[in-house]
Amino acid sequence: MVRFIKPxxxxxxxxxxxxxxxxxxxxxxxxxxxxxxxxxxxxxxVKKSPLFITPKxxxxxxxxxxxxxxxxxxxxxxxxxxxxxxxxxxIDLKGIVTEEKMASVKLRKxLRKxLRxxxxxxxxxxxxxxxxxxxxxxxxxFLFAKLRF
Numbered sequence: 001m002v003r004f005i006k007p008x009x010x011x012x013x014x015x016x017x018x019x020x021x022x023x024x025x026x027x028x029x030x031x032x033x034x035x036x037x038x039x040x041x042x043x044x045x046v047k048k049s050p051l052f053i054t055p056k057x058x059x060x061x062x063x064x065x066x067x068x069x070x071x072x073x074x075x076x077x078x079x080x081x082x083x084x085x086x087x088x089x090x091i092d093l094k095g096i097v098t099e100e101k102m103a104s105v106k107l108r109k110x111l112r113k114x115l116r117x118x119x120x121x122x123x124x125x126x127x128x129x130x131x132x133x134x135x136x137x138x139x140x141x142f143l144f145a146k147l148r149f
Contacts, residue, residue, distance in 0.1 A: 003030065005041060005077060007094065010085040010143055013045065018071055021045050022143055023080070024087050026097045039077045044097050044115055047071045049146045050123055068119045068144070070112050072097055085142050091122055119144075 005011070009025045023045025030039050048069030053062045087093075096118060101111040123144050 005082050008086045009082050011080040011082045015079045026093050040074050044072050070115045
């Protein structure tokens with residue numbers, strides 16, 4: 001069978017607390033682990049997408065509305081829907097999300113803050129591209145857009 005759930009693939013979470021939210025696969029465990037014997041993956045996702053802003057808004061309000069809420073979780077392959085999108089290598093999630101940081105609750109909280117800062121910075125840098133210039137990838141735009149269903 002061909003492996004199509006690979007690191008960098010954008011997926012939609014289908015069940016649980018984050019159902020309907022988009023996530024990026026960071027690491028795959030096709031054979032499972034000692035703790036989780038089923039095939040699963042470590043995902044980092046967008047819990048709260050950024051809101052619409054206008055140039056008339058105050059800078060503080062713009063900053064607050066462009067903040068991205070994040071989550072990091074182990075998810076069973078049966079509970080995710082992989083999409084055709086793959087996030088490019090410019091977002092280095094493997095360097096940020098590691099097994100050691102997922103071990104304790106305190107480290108996981110720090111991990112989510114760090115991830116939030118990285119994704120917020122990526123979103124704001126993507127939004128500042130002028131109309132005639134070549135923008136980043138369509139894949140990151142899809143990651144930050146809210147699902148409409």
